[in-house]
Amino acid sequence: MKRANLDLLFSVSRQRSTRVLIVMGLFYILFMSFEVPFVFKNGLGSVSQEGLFSSGNGLLNPKAFALDSEENLEEKDAPVRPLDVPYKSRPERKLFSSLNFTAGIVNLSLESGILKAAKDALDLGGKVLRELELIGKNRSDRGLNGVNGSSSSNSEFCPHSMSVTGDEFSKKGRVMVLPCGLTLGSHITVVGIPRPAHAETDPKISLLKEGQYVMVSQFMMELQGLKTVEGEDPPRILHFNPRLKGDWSGKPVIEHNTCYRMQWGTSQRCEGWKSRADEETVDDLVKCEKWIRDDDNGSEESKATWWLKRLIGRTKKVAIDWPFPFVEGKLFVLTLSAGLEGYHVNVDGRHITSFPYRTGFTLEDATGLSLNGDIDVHSIFAASLPTSHPSFAPQRHLDLSDTWKAPPIPEGPVEMFIGILSAGNHFAERMAVRKSWMQHKLIKSSKVVVRFFVALHARKEVNIEVKREAEFFGDIVIVPYMDNYDLVVLKTVAICEYGVRTVSAKYIMKGDDDTFVRVDAIITEAKKVPDSRSLYIGNINYYHKPLRSGKWAVTYEEWPEEDYPPYANGPGYIISSDIANSILSDFEKHKLRLFKMEDVSVGMWVEKFNSSRPVEYVHSLKFCQFGCIEDYITAHYQSPRQMICLWNKLRQQGKPSCCNMR
Numbered sequence: 001m002k003r004a005n006l007d008l009l010f011s012v013s014r015q016r017s018t019r020v021l022i023v024m025g026l027f028y029i030l031f032m033s034f035e036v037p038f039v040f041k042n043g044l045g046s047v048s049q050e051g052l053f054s055s056g057n058g059l060l061n062p063k064a065f066a067l068d069s070e071e072n073l074e075e076k077d078a079p080v081r082p083l084d085v086p087y088k089s090r091p092e093r094k095l096f097s098s099l100n101f102t103a104g105i106v107n108l109s110l111e112s113g114i115l116k117a118a119k120d121a122l123d124l125g126g127k128v129l130r131e132l133e134l135i136g137k138n139r140s141d142r143g144l145n146g147v148n149g150s151s152s153s154n155s156e157f158c159p160h161s162m163s164v165t166g167d168e169f170s171k172k173g174r175v176m177v178l179p180c181g182l183t184l185g186s187h188i189t190v191v192g193i194p195r196p197a198h199a200e201t202d203p204k205i206s207l208l209k210e211g212q213y214v215m216v217s218q219f220m221m222e223l224q225g226l227k228t229v230e231g232e233d234p235p236r237i238l239h240f241n242p243r244l245k246g247d248w249s250g251k252p253v254i255e256h257n258t259c260y261r262m263q264w265g266t267s268q269r270c271e272g273w274k275s276r277a278d279e280e281t282v283d284d285l286v287k288c289e290k291w292i293r294d295d296d297n298g299s300e301e302s303k304a305t306w307w308l309k310r311l312i313g314r315t316k317k318v319a320i321d322w323p324f325p326f327v328e329g330k331l332f333v334l335t336l337s338a339g340l341e342g343y344h345v346n347v348d349g350r351h352i353t354s355f356p357y358r359t360g361f362t363l364e365d366a367t368g369l370s371l372n373g374d375i376d377v378h379s380i381f382a383a384s385l386p387t388s389h390p391s392f393a394p395q396r397h398l399d400l401s402d403t404w405k406a407p408p409i410p411e412g413p414v415e416m417f418i419g420i421l422s423a424g425n426h427f428a429e430r431m432a433v434r435k436s437w438m439q440h441k442l443i444k445s446s447k448v449v450v451r452f453f454v455a456l457h458a459r460k461e462v463n464i465e466v467k468r469e470a471e472f473f474g475d476i477v478i479v480p481y482m483d484n485y486d487l488v489v490l491k492t493v494a495i496c497e498y499g500v501r502t503v504s505a506k507y508i509m510k511g512d513d514d515t516f517v518r519v520d521a522i523i524t525e526a527k528k529v530p531d532s533r534s535l536y537i538g539n540i541n542y543y544h545k546p547l548r549s550g551k552w553a554v555t556y557e558e559w560p561e562e563d564y565p566p567y568a569n570g571p572g573y574i575i576s577s578d579i580a581n582s583i584l585s586d587f588e589k590h591k592l593r594l595f596k597m598e599d600v601s602v603g604m605w606v607e608k609f610n611s612s613r614p615v616e617y618v619h620s621l622k623f624c625q626f627g628c629i630e631d632y633i634t635a636h637y638q639s640p641r642q643m644i645c646l647w648n649k650l651r652q653q654g655k656p657s658c659c660n661m662r
């Protein structure tokens with residue numbers, strides 16, 4: 001577990017973890033050499049002290065900041081920027097999708113929002129693309145440094161510490177930007193006052209009937225990955241939510257969670273009981289400290305008697321309980337710090353909770369601190385921050401080794417083509433796919449061909465890097481429009497086009513860059529259907545209805561019908577090439593109806609196809625949508641680290657079992 005957590009801090013790359021281990025060793029020696037005299041000096045007196053002020057986080061001791069050298073170590077042996085890496089250009093490989101998107105949507109009416117969006121995205125995309133192509137042409141004249149301009153932009157300089165007052169914080173939308181994220185030992189101190197409870201009718205944290213309300217006082221402190229994902233809510237790397245009043249349990253609690261790709265994890269609730277002794281600790285601290293609950297007045301000892309006993313000289317270690325750390329209208333000083341294994345929260349000098357690192361995000365990705373809810377912020381201080389940001393430079397994620405290059409497309413027909421939807425800046429995700437299931441022998445031998453489908457990014461530097469990545473690995477197809485959540489469906493058409501025209505595959509599969517695919521299992525699944533039949537395989541939803549309210553509402557203009565057709569969940573499904581071909585020809589004849597939900601669109605197209613030629617619908621829960629199940633065929637929401645872990649398990653144990661760490 002320790003190893004795993006460490007890896008998380010320093011990215012997935014294997015070679016680095018050796019370095020990390022060495023540094024860990026140094027750290028240990030350093031720590032011991034300080035800690036041992038410390039114990040001696042303080043002698044017995046310090047023993048009972050520990051009960052009072054929980055020993056806290058060793059990392060907060062000034063001596064531990066020697067750890068900052070870790071960053072330096074890494075910087076020293078990593079080249080400043082591997083610009084000289086030989087990106088060989090392979091003109092024979094198609095970088096761009098050859099589907100004529102303009103032709104496909106030119107004659108469709110502009111009434112529906114998606115077509116307007118598509119036109120705009122294509123127009124802008126066209127401009128960006130021409131720019132990109134020019135850069136490609138000029139590169140040969142100017143050598144590899146042709147994109148000099150963009151490369152210097154990653155050497156962002158960041159302050160070692162930052163502070164804002166409450167007013168400044170409110171003016172900036174209650175988000176404090178940490179331009180280079182956090183690093184090991186970084187800490188953020190928030191001085192604030194919880195506001196008194198207010199009447200709340202939105203039954204988010206309490207179960208309510210119509211017309212009822214509840215008095216609620218709660219606030220949310222979040223570390224967000226502001227720059228990691230485009231077109232989605234930023235991932236919440238840490239969500240810290242003290243509920244002073246209004247939790248359904250009727251007690252004050254503190255909830256912790258993470259939200260990756262808009263998917264919440266399981267929450268960690270601290271309800272005033274100390275974590276069980278057998279529970280996993282975080283840097284040797286418990287996940288939840290005890291506080292006085294109004295229903296356990298028996299065990300409480302008043303501070304006066306405690307002091308009395310101490311004066312009399314009782315040697316027995318006495319534990320003292322404190323009340324819930326947040327009180328309406330009372331000032332608190334909260335410090336959040338980044339340890340080796342997780343985040344630690346201290347309030348008014350006492351350790352309250354710890355939350356182990358979960359997602360595939362690194363500390364550097366935590367580029368924003370937001371505070372919302374019933375809280376008045378007085379000031380925020382962040383210190384021991386990293387002063388340079390190695391990230392956003394894809395070089396951190398890309399491993400430019402020939403091993404990971406895609407084999408060329410064979411002359412003859414291919415069994416299966418897998419198109420993976422990916423966003424421009426998902427460098428780490430793509431690399432994890434390359435290093436995991438794309439190493440399957442069926443892919444290495446070109447029986448199965450895999451390509452990433454990436455649209456243009458709003459940031460020019462990202463596009464330049466994607467193009468270079470595409471040229472090096474040969475496994476990216478760039479679709480010429482500006483990326484947009486509602487236009488994912490166009491990528492699916494591009495996948496059909498590539499699968500039918502470029503690869504001549506028998507089956508076409510669509511996946512996401514956080515989908516883990518068992519390549520042999522999907523072939524087996526497809527082979528179960530006789531060769532002559534058309535097929536549609538996946539985790540199929542029957543009788544689903546559009547959501548008509550809320551953030552993800554579908555309007556009646558967008559989808560007039562009451563029901564959706566049967567459709568396979570988007571993270572992994574297979575169609576036969578005849579269906580793909582008909583999708584493509586409908587698109588080119590301007591007859592293809594486009595809907596913003598990509599998976600529903602495919603369900604609709606297959607249903608239409610089925611009306612003229614029967615399609616075999618194969619439903620399997622093993623195309624897991626919500627995560628991973630044992631014996632999965634595909635697993636979804638897998639972070640880069642989990643991808644590698646799943647692949648290792650598959651190879652070493654020969655069976656598909658999940659990796660449940662995040």
Ligand SMILES: *[C@@H]1O[C@H](CO)[C@@H](O)[C@H](O)[C@H]1NC(C)=O
Binds near residue numbers: 101102104
């Ligand atoms: C795409 O189609 C449009 C309209 O049919 C046409 O004007 C354009 O030249 C086509 N583009 C390519 C690259 O074939």
Ligand SMILES: *[C@@H]1O[C@H](CO)[C@@H](O)[C@H](O)[C@H]1NC(C)=O
Binds near residue numbers: 106
């Ligand atoms: C668009 O539709 C009109 C009439 O429906 C047709 O004459 C024209 O050829 C179509 N344009 C394209 C590019 O197919």
Ligand SMILES: *[C@@H]1O[C@H](CO)[C@@H](O)[C@H](O)[C@H]1NC(C)=O
Binds near residue numbers: 134135
């Ligand atoms: C490419 O080079 C030409 C002249 O060689 C120049 O006019 C043009 O601006 C350059 N384009 C870019 C994107 O650098």
Ligand SMILES: *[C@@H]1O[C@H](CO)[C@@H](O)[C@H](O)[C@H]1NC(C)=O
Binds near residue numbers: 148152
């Ligand atoms: C390229 O980078 C170097 C050093 O970063 C800088 O001095 C030079 O001006 C840059 N050249 C261009 C054309 O941006």
Ligand SMILES: *[C@@H]1O[C@H](CO)[C@@H](O)[C@H](O)[C@H]1NC(C)=O
Binds near residue numbers: 294295296297298
């Ligand atoms: C706490 O005190 C209340 C009233 O003083 C009493 O009803 C309750 O039983 C006590 N709870 C415990 C666990 O002793």
Ligand SMILES: *[C@@H]1O[C@H](CO)[C@@H](O)[C@H](O)[C@H]1NC(C)=O
Binds near residue numbers: 615
């Ligand atoms: C496919 O078509 C057949 C024959 O028309 C029909 O019986 C079946 O219900 C259709 N399947 C779906 C899922 O629409």
